[in-house]
């Protein structure tokens with residue numbers, strides 16, 4: 467293993483402590499998220515990276531706006547009951563539900579209260595001419611503690627979300643056909659879903675040491691490494707995205723500005739690499755049975771090759787229950803994949819739970835993730 471100071475577990479863990487302990491919870495668009503960006507920019511300056519910019523955008527501060535409004539609109543349609551207005555609202559509810567699940571824009575988005583979000587981008591030039599571009603992604607914001615993600619209940623996440631899809635679909639069908647018994651069933655399902663979604667919003671934001679200060683730490687560490695040891699022909703982009711937890715808004719802002727420049731780039735997203743075994747995701751479940759997605763096969767092949775070269779790291783490819791920033795990239799056919807920490811139960815460790823604080827971070831996981839991605843970058847540079 468390369469012993470570079472910036473990529474030791476201890477050095478990476480220090481970034482996690484600043485973000486998760488000193489700054490603490492970083493809700494999308496709140497001052498603490500901006501403090502985290504301020505820390506990132508300060509570190510980039512210290513490292514000597516000068517090609518840095520912050521892309522601003524408007525953001526909501528919880529995913530609940532999209533989920534609750536979609537069910538709420540469907541339920542209002544159900545109560546109105548007629549085919550034109552009720553059916554129209556039921557259709558809107560179903561449309562908004564899928565938009566939220568796949569991180570697309572909500573039509574109702576203009577109605578939600580907004581805050582100022584941002585994504586910090588930094589670029590590191592190679593020694594020679596640019597043949598490849600690699601974008602390393604880590605999101606800065608943190609989510610809430612979610613009752614739906616508790617260890618005893620998280621296995622119901624996908625069934626419950628898919629039941630919500632069924633409820634909204636039955637609702638639309640009942641209103642269009644005028645079947646009153648079906649309408650009552652849909653109304654009951656949507657009422658229950660609405661109650662559950664509101665309960666899920668009532669807890670505080672979490673420190674997000676694993677989700678996703680661990681990723682920011684790795685991207686900073688790799689930035690420091692590449693600033694000292696530029697690759698031969700690969701330009702490295704560091705993307706510290708905001709508002710990931712509320713619909714991947716920080717990555718969308720990056721794509722809005724740089725999609726053309728980065729069409730042929732290689733994208734590696736870090737998610738929760740501060741605990742558990744390190745691996746790469748071969749199938750992303752998302753949070754619904756109908757919206758799974760896959761990483762790009764060329765990325766998976768490189769990850770597999772690097773893992774085989776370094777059996778001592780014990781890195782494996784695995785399907786995961788996860789929704790992250792690879793999604794909009796794959797929707798556009800881009801070369802993206804995600805590196806994760808895998809818990810003993812096969813799930814992300816302390817996902818959206820109060821236990822996601824720095825005491826539960828393992829520096830050796832951070833170090834392994836950073837070195838794995840470093841080896842992948844070198845592999846790409848040699849192609």
Ligand SMILES: [Zn+2]
Pocket residue numbers: 605677678710737738
């Ligand atoms: Zn995350």
